[in-house]
Amino acid sequence: MMRLRIQRTTWPRPALVLTDTPDPNCPECEGDGGFEQDYGDSETGEYAGTDWWPCTCWNESRRWLLLPLPHRRPAGPYRDPWASDEPPF
Numbered sequence: 001m002m003r004l005r006i007q008r009t010t011w012p013r014p015a016l017v018l019t020d021t022p023d024p025n026c027p028e029c030e031g032d033g034g035f036e037q038d039y040g041d042s043e044t045g046e047y048a049g050t051d052w053w054p055c056t057c058w059n060e061s062r063r064w065l066l067l068p069l070p071h072r073r074p075a076g077p078y079r080d081p082w083a084s085d086e087p088p089f
């Protein structure tokens with residue numbers, strides 16, 4: 001069974017997307033949607049970071065574009081640097 005949710009994303013572009021979500025009653029990940037695993041540096045053995053593995057109860061790549069959103073522009077008058085009417089030099 002798929003549990004779909006509407007989310008706002010900024011990648012690869014601003015949009016509303018419909019996404020699959022982890023099973024809240026999943027016996028594997030208990031609804032977290034994945035597993036964290038610390039790993040160490042291969043030479044020193046010291047903590048080097050945390051890997052995150054998605055659980056099989058959902059598919060994070062399963063998403064559908066619903067509505068593209070306009071790119072956010074900086075506040076104030078917007079000036080396109082490529083559309084200058086002044087000579088470049």
Ligand SMILES: [Zn+2]
Pocket residue numbers: 022023026027028029030031032033034055056057058
């Ligand atoms: Zn799971």
